[in-house]
Amino acid sequence: MITNLPTQESLNKVALRTYFRAWNDLIGIWSDFSMHFGIVHIKSAVAMWSDEWSEYLLEAQSDLQAICSLLQQSMELALKARICAVSPYLLLLDTGMKLSASPKQIDFSELRTLDAVDLPGAVNTLTDSPISDDFIGKYTTLRSLRNKIMHLGEASVSLAPEAVLRQAVSLYLSMWPDRNWLSDRLNFAAQTRQGWLHDGKYTSTHMDILHEWPIDVEFFTKGEFKKLFGHDKSKRRYLCHYCVDEGDTRYAGLDKPGCGTAYLDPAGKAVSCIMCGATVAVVRKKCTDCEGNVVGDNDDDWTGRCHTCGVDIGEDVEPLS
Ligand SMILES: [Zn+2]
Ligand SMILES: [Zn+2]
16 A cells, blocks of 8 residues: 555645745845845845846856746645645556555655646646646746756756746746735745744744845735735735734844734724734824824733834823824
């Protein structure tokens, strides 16, 4: 019999972990550059040091190729997860598995599974969760790029990080349309080597992601943002005190208004966070420290705390009428 059969959940989890490893490395290409030149705003750093950026990108090609390989691997695993949802045995289809009359145990990982090239067809033939032609086109391009890298050590194409980012967003939306991108970004960042090293006091995973979040927001197009988060990119974002408190470690130095991950509900009575999912009651009061007027109004520690700048204005300020 075959042991250690994969499950949809186990494959999907590895697919997402691989996807966000690629994302982390991709954002690192910009953030390392801007940090080197001491400019916080990434697009300003690239514009101000454009010749250096072009030279830097030549040296970044092998990183970009590795990132594309990770994205391809992630999609391959996610496609296998969809097939596995029907039956893990379907992954062994047409792989020439030898059958033996003498009973023995075989570990699933020892067996050959469906080739990457056959996965889109297998998903669309065998499952009730088909993938689009657009996805198949992108997957095929990535697969052939990865093959070149694997067989020749490098690809002859020149990769632009922004094009890779566009592709990464599109792949996520096609593969996981019902998942929460920001919550996944946080959860899978916690399941890394770096995540393990955080102590929550000096550094934390929330800190890493809240540093990255303004960069992510700037790179997402209006359309991508709307599809990923269900809100207009231009809509005002508020601080989630749960997430900010987790991220505001001793070494964090967070740029508070930029860390907004929460949205005001249509009635203006609560804010809901797209990272942790928390919803907390708010009241309209004029902040004493900024132009904001959405303040915590719940029974926990955040009564009187401004959702724009994070400052505690106390409980004596009267609500706006
Ligand atoms: Zn939150
Ligand atoms: Zn404020």
